[in-house]
Amino acid sequence: MKKKVTIKQIARELDVSVSTVSKALRDSKEISLDTRQKVQAFAKLLNYRPNNIAISLKNRKTKNIGVIIPEIVHHFFTTVISGIEREANKAGYNVIVCLSDESFDKEVINMETLANGSIDGFILSLSKETQAKKDFHHLQEAINQGMPLVMFDRIAEEIPCDKVVIDDVDGASKAVKYMMKTGCKRIALLSTVDYVSVGKLRTEGYVRALEESGGKVDESLILKIEDIDNCEKQIAELFDRAGFDGVFAVNELFAVTAMKEAQKRGYKIPEDISFMGFTDGILSKYAFPALTTVAQHGPEMGEMAAKMLIQRLESDEVDDESYVTEVIRTSITERESTKSN
Amino acid sequence: MKKKVTIKQIARELDVSVSTVSKALRDSKEISLDTRQKVQAFAKLLNYRPNNIAISLKNRKTKNIGVIIPEIVHHFFTTVISGIEREANKAGYNVIVCLSDESFDKEVINMETLANGSIDGFILSLSKETQAKKDFHHLQEAINQGMPLVMFDRIAEEIPCDKVVIDDVDGASKAVKYMMKTGCKRIALLSTVDYVSVGKLRTEGYVRALEESGGKVDESLILKIEDIDNCEKQIAELFDRAGFDGVFAVNELFAVTAMKEAQKRGYKIPEDISFMGFTDGILSKYAFPALTTVAQHGPEMGEMAAKMLIQRLESDEVDDESYVTEVIRTSITERESTKSN
DNA sequence: TTTTCACACGAAAACGTTGTAATGACCACC
């Protein structure tokens, strides 16, 4: 087990100074061509690789980006991460992923450990608990310390930083209108409790679509699901109590679960009931029938977030406070759970 | 934007030396109780946080673990990551995730960038390309440099390092036997091409189960799918050409796709045909009907891998070469796509 | 009074780099 080779070793063996080696390796013309070649050859021979940590310490940059998400076992977030990764790697950055597990405390702890030198900037999506608590001091603190921050998807309006979101209201509204166009008259909504920002916004979109097309909102068709793991029961109850010919769900899980319930009850999809979900994930794609959804374009979102962060990191430190919020467009992925129009 | 506060600043303001501050902060009894309290109070006031990079450089430990996986948009890997995360955080480590995108080159590059000081050890699962190429020099090199390495799931037998796998052969064999017990007589196999190690092993399990129960393998019932994105067509062809009353797939995607095909053709599940998959992911859980699968216990795998790595990292550097391979047990998750027995 | 010792603290080196300023050698010019 040969130990890592350092500049110092090369210097000693070649009988020159550390500075000479350092400069030779970076091809500084301060060093004679002769020495440069000699050093480089020797470095290559020893398989020298500069120590990232030392470099980080030296120029106070780590070339690491910290990403904090609530849950990795969640297809949408992984698509965002893969977008971040791609963009970050392109610019020579590594991605450090931390999970908040939807917990406020873990979110704070993760931020604190990362902020102390490990990374140059943050990309994050809020945990449910943080959204419910509305306590954002940790974000503000990071910003105060001059640590750039980009929020995505689950954001906090009140924090001054770059953001990238999708237009949830518009996406949901488009979806509901789409369903109406295919002939749906009574569309049920499967949403989450209101403190989940995206749930709230998508509900808003549902309401808006109905109102804009002259319909009115029937509260009995709206189901707000608290416990995502036990949504079956609540959904079954909705089937018991209300009649509808369309279901719009704010995520794919609810949509698929509802489809299963419908099939168990003998409904034909989409003839009897149409279904649409939000988030174009694997579930939607492989459900039976395949689910028509609002695609969120996670990878693009990740790329965008990474791009914004990196730009700020590399923009000569002039911290102009002109924060922007980018909106990623949604699109409808038509599949088999809705009627063709 | 207040800049990060350092020990040096505290020292200057309190008019003591850096050493004193450092010691006081770590509660060294070399320093008088009085000074200790004064320093600590002041540090707290300024919200001092030690700089991780400097500490890393000093003691040549980063407290970071590098994880390289082929694809993050793959449920199994994310469950493993969440297991790694949990275990790593418990021990005060951060997780740096890199994606190889199933590419050999990206795998090598990722390893190289991480190895130069960013992390203390690796956890990785091979990319398909690496498996096909059988070129493992980058792994060997990491090991030679004294960088501990734990491989999981897609491993290379010939590399001397700790490994954690599931018993694919046994899992597949158990699954097939389970199906036979529920009455299946002719079980088709949906597998991948052979260079994907797990596909090969699971195929082996399928064959073994058949042989052990006195049956013989009908090659026409075995489908090896190359292109995962276009599996529908190949699967449809299998339906055209062969008759069977059970389908065992080496992953959940193939299983679900096959179920859809069966339903389109009017077969009842599980009455006419039973289905089983491998990997207990969301697809299986929310498919209709819900898919009976072999659960791989990704989180446990991740925890195990992290535990092994951390143990090696913290075991006083005595590099005893006694590498172990841990086998995570599989279990069958019974759901609706198979008959009850 | 001198020696010894505990005590509280500080100076400096080290981790591996990079960049600035300094050094020395050599040559040319007046």
Add this chain to the structure above:
DNA sequence: GGTGGTCATTACAACGTTTTCGTGTGAAAA
């Protein structure tokens, strides 16, 4: 024979810590 100017190289400080090894002070022991 100075003065100036290249040129190649090196010393050193710095990044923020930790840690080893002093060092000076005062009090107890001789």
